Amino acid sequence: MGKLAPSILSADFARLGEQVTAVSKAGCDYIHVDVMDGHFVPNISFGASVMKSLDTWETSPYDVHLMIENPDQYISDFVTEKTEFIVVHQEACPHLHRTLQNIKALGVKCGVALNPATPVSSLECVLGQLDLVLVMSVNPGFGGQRFIPQALEKVSQLRTLREENGYSYVIEIDGGVTLDNADEICLAGCDILVAGSAVFKAQDLQQRVGDFKRLITRI
Secondary structure (H helix, E strand, O other): OOEEEEEHHHOOHHHHHHHHHHHHHOOOOOEEEEEEEOOOOOOEOOOHHHHHHHHHOOOOOEEEEEEOOOHHHOHHHHOOOOEEEEEEEHHHOOOHHHHHHHHHHOOOEEEEEEOOOOOHHHHOOOHHHOOEEEEEOOOOOOOOOOOOOOHHHHHHHHHHHHHHHOOOOEEEEEOOOOOOOHHHHHHHOOOEEEEOHHHHOOOOHHHHHHHHHHHHOOO
């Protein structure tokens, strides 16, 4: 049964609280928070203060995706009562094991993201510690990109490794997710679908969330 995490990177920031409340009330499972620093990725999004501004609104739990250099320096800034996951990039963490320990020490679940050119094998030594693995199905940095089909192979690999070794992580995918490919993604073994433009660019946000949920929860 798939879950939905709309990415606020594609939201209307003049109406951010209103829109996040709308998709949360419509039944989305998480709010995906894409944080970009202009160094690790070629774009700047927002910082912890924007995320925390949503704490006073009725929202689903936060799924925080740190596309930044030196994530250990900022992890604690993104921890609130609503933060469920903090996800860092394998490519940005020279001491990944320690970074994951730091996240768990703050009382939240830890995850690692893999860029399109980074193999699943790079996580071999930490898979048993992870609560979430995020497969990037676009090159990180900008919303609205087209889905990279090879990402489904990574999802399948991660599902097989989980089954064979008794791991407990969930598998998430981010980038180019639409109503047209959501069923294929879920069938490959994905548990959480991040959708940005496909949700927040819709005329009726609640209806769009409902469309996604009806599709991915039947698989």
